[in-house]
Amino acid sequence: MAATKYCYFQDDDWMIKHLRSMYSNFLRFPNLIHTDTNADVYSSTNWKWCFFDDDIDLHSCYSWVGTGAFTSRENVLKFLKMTSKTEMSSLEFIYGDMYFTTYLNQVPYQLENSLIELPQENGFSLTGKDRMLNKLYMHKALIRLYNYLSLLKSKNNNNPSTQMIEDTKEFSPTLYERDVRSPCHNDKCLFLTNKHSFPNVKLFKYKPYINISESERLHSSFFNTQHFISYPYSHAVDNDNSTAWISQDVIRKDDYIGLDLLLPMPVPLTFNLIIDHKSDYFNHLSIQISHDGSAWVSINNIIFSFIMKILTIIIII
Known part of the structure; x- marks a missing residue:
């Protein structure tokens, strides 16, 4: 329903202190959703929750939008089209925020900083049963995206003239081309570095029969965050x-x-x-x-x- 070019998402049980700096970087790359999260979650969303398969152009990392996210209206419309193309059920659509970043098939541009969670009854938690529920829908979203991209790849192979109909290439700057890491405490600057903190996400090729918890275990056994x-x-x-x-x-x-x-x-x-x-x-x-x-x-x-x-x-x- 938004008439503006860009959209912002935030749950009401979080206090976000760095809108200015995050929005500034988003304006440079509005084709990429920008999200805000803490160190614990960042270590998952940039390592354990990244899913790649070059054979079908799968390059997706999951990130919450509830702790602050800027995105273009175009990406929201793309997501809505994907829900139709993958025949998402009405029940799944209720949990659309858990599908959103995965379905875009583009690694979100994520900034890491401290977050303030406000007390709220029945609010969503980053731990416990809510996190398990999130993994369940993350897994469902990945399977749907994987099947869709596999079908698209098969059609393109059988009819090469259709290859440019749907662009599934990874947007630039890619995950390893990005150097903006964190907003300054006063929201007046951004910290930059080209030092990545985690191994190459392509070391693990996504397999739809491996659930998120098992994927986390495999990643953790390889590299402790x-x-x-x-x-x-x-x-x-x-x-x-x-x-x-x-x-x-x-x-x-x-x-x-x-x-x-x-x-x-x-x-x-x-x-x-x-x-x-x-x-x-x-x-x-x-x-x-x-x-x-x-x-x-x-x-x-x-x-x-x-x-x-x-x-x-x-x-x-």
Whole structure:
């Protein structure tokens, strides 16, 4: 029913503090649904709840929309068409929010930060029986999507002229091309890094006969996400010097971290960067700033404090 180009979803039992920064990134890539979640769920939605099969162009990761989600009206209409094409029952449609991100067959652009859950009787919980119910419908959605894509692939193979009728290719930026990770605590910037926290999701090829709980077990036996949950991206920009984002993978050449300030700042700004490493580590840092993301100025002084109008800071290792 919405007449606007974009839609926003949020359950009433969650307090979302970072709408401005999430919306700013969404406007760059409005073809991708943007969701907001905490470290625990993020470790599932970017690893255990990602389902890929290149043979049929399946590339879907599940994400809740109740903790904040921006999407285009076009994607909502696409979802409604998919419910018809896959003959979703009226009972299943009641749980449409549990099908939505899966049915789009595009990995949501997810931001990780702390969430505030408000007390509410009979509210949906991220744990317990509600989470099991969610897995049930996640599994049903995946089977329906898998069967639909398999049928589409078969038709295209039998009649190559129909291959471009329905585009099932993965949108850019893909999961491993994205570097926006978390909103800053004050909602005035975004934390960037090209360091991924989980293995390649394509290591596990989706099999419709494996339920979600078993898939989770297989993923967990291969890679434990507890380190990320303890030291998530958001700890880099939570304004708390007692917490930190700690990469589980070693730092390599061309790895970077950065801040995107979203808009040109009308006032001078001061930044303090705290990195807990030995002094020789700093000899290999390259610090650059940019007003527009295209033209960059290098800062040679490693221990730096500066005041200027900027849009983005990138630190390249």
